[in-house]
Amino acid sequence: MYKVTIKAGMPVKTSIIILTYNELELTKKCLASIERYTDKDKIELIIVDNGSSDGTREYISNLPDVKVILNEKNLGFAKGCNQGIEAAGGENLLFLNNDTMVTKNWLTSMLRVLYQSEKTGMVGPVSNYVSGAQMIHDAYQSLDELESFAEAYCAREKHHTKRVLRLVGFCLLVKRSVIEDIGPFDEQFGYGSFEDDDLCLRALQKGYSLHIALDAFVHHHGHATFTANQDININQLYSENRQRFTEKWGTDFTYFTHPRPEIAELVPREAKRILDVGCGAGATGLELQNRQPCELYGIELHPLAAQAAKGYYEAVLQEDVEEVKLPYPEGFFDCIIFADILEHLKDPWRVIETYSSYLSPAGSIVCSIPNISHAEALFPLLLGDWTYRDAGILDRTHLRFFTPQTVRTLFPEETFDVKKQSYTYVHVDERVQLFLQEITRMAQSMQFPVTQLPEQSRIYQILLRVEKTG
Template structure:
């Protein structure tokens, strides 16, 4: 059900919402209960897409208590008139485009719901889209935000559904959208075409960081800020929405082709992290592994990454039925510890001599050596320690950058009694430790 609120929020001559307008919706609403969700839709032209977005929200969300906040960000194609014609909405109108971050934040500031959800105007929502996102958010108070998958995105958030048109898409989405916690993936960062946030959290952050206005790397920044506050960032792979794909924001890139570079530099200055590197998942590592559906799994990563690949391995283990997955990391770089601490059960920066002391209290089903093996000065010693930490039937992945190194690593593990189960072009090597139950059915991850 939609919360009753029919307030047009004015803006001043500078295109800003006065504080009084953002905090006082009139006497009729002072005693009204807060809605469960505040849905914020921002539009800059593309009225045809905007209408599809709004109509889909009404059609597939009417049973949920929500308020709709529409933001016309300087459109010239009738968007303002269309938004003003909608019932039961709170409306913000800017005479000129003030940038995505600033415009969304005006809506975020006046949100009354327990949750705030931003929806791009080129999104078409689907059956149970918000039901599933709410199930995810309500499942754990440490989940700070969640985003559904779609059919047009980067950052490994895109899936394929076999449909011919929007009507067929809705049929396929109804089949697909079945809530399943096994398909909630914890991530370091997400694209936020349709992101749900805890309202108290997004307000404490000040919404999207306006230093990134008009946009680009602003979604990376809010994800990093949320994780550094101790919350999780979740890709809800059990939920699909249709996304036409960056229709409004492409205009910003056309206006300023230096925007990406400037905002990337801003991100690196603020967080000390290369956002592109932080988002890379090495699927070659994940695809060389096999999995037997063990209930409890421990993963140990070693190297110089932010843990993105081993975090995705944890997600894969969950999707194959593991309920308890422990994630641990031994880092080469002290500067990576901030991010690793947000995703790991335990992590440390140190020398090889401290590895077994810190992580030797358990055995690991997966050990992923992300370091360049060619740079290791004590290969035999390190591999011997890792082999001791590997559980019976466990798998260890490392890399060999030359045929000579491949032969050297193969000889070390042969002497340790390990079996080379798989390799990819003699570069990615996957070893297993004797003791695997051969009767267990194993399937590719």
């Protein structure tokens, strides 16, 4: 059922598509915030109801200047959004959850980012309740503080943006031309979860960029639709849709999209040309581009991840790290990153030696390597167990193993100067920790130089920045 009342002759710029399933009071707050903070002449409202039974259908049917689609049953998030797309007349499509409240200049700020470049395909805001880079922690304690917080925060972040590999669908602004190019939401994801990841990945594969408008804040209540529908098990739905996503793309693409801020922090801020070895989809590279002007080059064997990284790296070689012949002159790079790569190689010593010739004088290598003396590997070994796994320190694809001491063998003193060695830690069971402390005391009583065991058993990854000297 459609109910359409739009002023004739008014050009529509942005179609705001809102899905509802019960939770009428939240919908009212959402619509009131749009009314207060959005220029009505530049938008159209489309509300798709998925079979509400709490008076929502009657309420939205009586709203003026709104396109209403009433479904007899819950057709899911993806299907509802696609119905909204078909009904939309705007040049831009904004998918907005009904458990949100927008704030001052929200849409203006997002549109500014959307049209900063032809290749910008999607934009999202920051929020108090969202996963990933859009999350603002400890924003406020009550809705009474929302307006003042949002205004102050957005003023500090005015015209600031952040490029990312993933945006969350709770509030997602997309050019209509992009949807026409990559297609609408994939309806196999049903009620929700991973349909936004899938849409983002299709945009990346086509070369579009995704951005967060840091000066646009949208309050999000969170999971209202799932709360309103007791028949949906959110954990089961997430698990099933993650499996669908993995099967569709032939891999769990989220593995390639996690940024490594601890790695980015070690990269010199003056580095202009950076080689990211095993770059994945380029999440860490994006962290660097968001921080400093630089040219990124990558090596990535996985085709899906490499294609995503090509959207913003100068070049991505889809070849084996140990076999590739780099098409760059010696001294070309200011920094080379090996983030969890060296342990997968047959001869990481030779790789370091070979790649170092492409470093500029005083250029840096930044790397992260798992610590084989962490209790995750050490304690089972003491019990006679050395079982490879799908992930972790004993990942079945790991070929080489290092400790905080032996990792330095990769970087000979005559060629490199270690500028920083730091660590990430993973909690160790208290009983295991006490056991290792007892071993240390026993070893010392027998004059064995074992002093570092309890501390070293907590170190999960070794982080290094070395500088070329010779």
